[in-house]
Amino acid sequence: MTATATTAADLRAALVRQLTADPDGGLTDPLWRAAAAAVPREAFVGDYFREIPGSVPTSYEPVLADDEGGLETVYSNRTLITQLDGRIRPADAHGPTAGAPSSSSTLPSLVLGMWQRLDVRSGHRVLEIGTGTGYSTALGAHRLGEENIVSVEVDPGVAERAATALKTAGYTPHLVVGDGLAGHGARAPYDRLIATCAVRTLPYPWLHQVRPGGKILVTFSGWQFGYGLALLTVTGPGEAFGRFLPGHISFMIARPHDRPPRQSPTLLPGDERATRIDPATITDWTGAWVAQLAAPSAERIGTGDQQILIDHATGSQARTRPDGHGGWTVVQRGPLRLWDRVEDAITAWQTAGSPHQERFGITITSEGQRVWLGNEHGPSWLLPL
Numbered sequence: 001m002t003a004t005a006t007t008a009a010d011l012r013a014a015l016v017r018q019l020t021a022d023p024d025g026g027l028t029d030p031l032w033r034a035a036a037a038a039v040p041r042e043a044f045v046g047d048y049f050r051e052i053p054g055s056v057p058t059s060y061e062p063v064l065a066d067d068e069g070g071l072e073t074v075y076s077n078r079t080l081i082t083q084l085d086g087r088i089r090p091a092d093a094h095g096p097t098a099g100a101p102s103s104s105s106t107l108p109s110l111v112l113g114m115w116q117r118l119d120v121r122s123g124h125r126v127l128e129i130g131t132g133t134g135y136s137t138a139l140g141a142h143r144l145g146e147e148n149i150v151s152v153e154v155d156p157g158v159a160e161r162a163a164t165a166l167k168t169a170g171y172t173p174h175l176v177v178g179d180g181l182a183g184h185g186a187r188a189p190y191d192r193l194i195a196t197c198a199v200r201t202l203p204y205p206w207l208h209q210v211r212p213g214g215k216i217l218v219t220f221s222g223w224q225f226g227y228g229l230a231l232l233t234v235t236g237p238g239e240a241f242g243r244f245l246p247g248h249i250s251f252m253i254a255r256p257h258d259r260p261p262r263q264s265p266t267l268l269p270g271d272e273r274a275t276r277i278d279p280a281t282i283t284d285w286t287g288a289w290v291a292q293l294a295a296p297s298a299e300r301i302g303t304g305d306q307q308i309l310i311d312h313a314t315g316s317q318a319r320t321r322p323d324g325h326g327g328w329t330v331v332q333r334g335p336l337r338l339w340d341r342v343e344d345a346i347t348a349w350q351t352a353g354s355p356h357q358e359r360f361g362i363t364i365t366s367e368g369q370r371v372w373l374g375n376e377h378g379p380s381w382l383l384p385l
Helices: 003-021 028-040 070-074 108-117 135-144 156-169 202-211 279-283 285-294 338-351
Strands: 050-053 059-063 078-085 102-106 126-129 149-153 174-177 190-199 211-220 228-236 239-244 271-275 297-302 306-311 317-322 328-333 360-365 366-372 379-384
Touching: 003 028, 003 070, 003 108, 028 108, 028 135, 028 239, 050 379, 108 135, 108 279, 126 135, 126 202, 135 149, 135 190, 135 271, 149 156, 156 174, 190 202, 202 211, 279 285, 279 306, 279 338, 285 297, 285 338, 297 317, 306 338, 317 338, 338 379
Parallel strands: 126 149, 126 190, 149 174, 190 211
Antiparallel strands: 050 059, 050 078, 078 102, 211 228, 228 239, 239 360, 271 328, 297 306, 306 317, 317 328, 360 366, 366 379
16 A cells, blocks of 8 residues: 555544544444545545635635645545636646636535435435535445435536546446436436535425435525525425524535626615614624525625625615714615615514524425425515526
């Protein structure tokens, strides 16, 4: 055995010990510990981008497989960015490179934690949405058997590299290049579905491909940087019921659900009044989530008490500013009074004690997808169609 292989095995074992000892949940299932100990992450993340602290716009430097310290970073519990702007790989970059992350290898604690939360059993068939580097796919194949894993990736280049890495690591699950939001009906039904991308609304094909009683684990997000991880049980074709889970989890949003290309907003005059809430509330983890529920087609721009909401569906605007007397003013225009909606939602949430997302649930029928607070009779909001 080579020195590199020995080092990788040692680092992998050390990572498993670290994740097992994590007081905030940790790697508790011995079968998933065995998978983590067996799957070589370096086969899936040879090269990656490292963020340059303080860079404006945010820039990244490439780290290649042979660079000193690279293997230690691969076995650290962190997310490693593997692609920028849907096309730039570390090997393509020559020095600092600006861009938006478009593919990554999520931190191992999150990947394994999600697999544990999915509550799989031996023999279960799983549909994975978002193959990415293939590391999560390999973990699932090791635990459940490659014949029970179907993984869909929208980016052909990412899919090709994942397929090569999986084969190198000794796994041959069924891989599909295509739109993950459509699922993969050819091999349905599935017992479980796990998504490694976020969605604005749950794709209905998933609800018809997971058998009744099966479970779906997915992160809901939107254009205001709110995130909530939900575990749903399929109750019938096109129907599901679920709760949001503890923790703070975020994923890149599925490309078809991403916001339209950003334009420099032209802020126009409108109706002014005092606000009923501190605008900074919608920068809080759950506050952003609640504001997003209230105005699901709006993008949020700004920081602190100076927030801007631009609605992509109607062109409506809302912007806040300090009023110079310890309060805040909001200016609104357009057919949607965005800030009115956000205020009402935030007030309902604060009245309930400002709880984390784990107090929220979701009910999906053919008529719509409704997120509610507390119980199905509490305050609720429809997700976009």
